[in-house]
Amino acid sequence: MTQKQQAFLFDLNGTIIDDMAFHGRAWYQILTVDLGAKLTHEEVKVQMYGKNGEVLDRIFGKNRFSEEDVEKWSMEKERRYQKEYLPHIKLIDGLDDLLKRAAEHSVQLAVASAAIPFNIDFALDNLNIRHYFGAIVSANDVAISKPHPETFLKAAQLLGASPENCIVFEDAPKGVEAAQNAGMKCVAITTAHPKEDFSQYTNVLAFVKDYTDPFIKSLL
Structure with a gap:
């Protein structure tokens, strides 16, 4: 080169x-607590790659959520992540x-x-x-x-x-x-x-x- x-x-x-642990906690709260997926923290870690909508599709199946719901849960997850991570950024x-x-x-x-x-x-x-x-x-x-x-x-x-x-x-x-x-x-x-x-x-x-x-x- x-x-x-x-x-x-x-x-x-x-x-x-170095913020992946903060993303993991935010995703765990959304997926397991709010949306009822029966996933451990480790299982969430394996799934949280790609676009947020792709994460939801992998876990709950395609078309489970409307585009509006995907956007809502995606932004809620990011707001929680940012609030927790900002003091440490x-x-x-x-x-x-x-x-x-x-x-x-x-x-x-x-x-x-x-x-x-x-x-x-x-x-x-x-x-x-x-x-x-x-x-x-x-x-x-x-x-x-x-x-x-x-x-x-x-x-x-x-x-x-x-x-x-x-x-x-x-x-x-x-x-x-x-x-x-x-x-x-x-x-x-x-x-x-x-x-x-x-x-x-x-x-x-x-x-x-x-x-x-x-x-x-x-x-x-």
């Missing part, structure tokens, strides 16, 4: 911010330095997430990092969520970068799978999953706990 072609694509939750260790160094090296950056704009805006604006990103792809911008490659391919297209010259940063197996499906290499952040959960994928360059790992410095 040449520096002019290189681009970094970041998932949001668990990758820019911060970048994952070392990411501030990586963003600054990437900008200095003219590496293009994008957020490529299954989160809705409401949550992406919440993170980028509270952390004051929006200016680093040349493209943002949210759940609203794609037809099919991860592990389909559309999210990452669209982000690369918006940056004018080819897939083979992109590095994806992800915390979830389905996200790493989406990167692999897009023809992109990936760095797996082990905030939410141990490296054993990624054993079936061949596109992982490294497993890191956070962005202070020496491998991260080698990318620039």
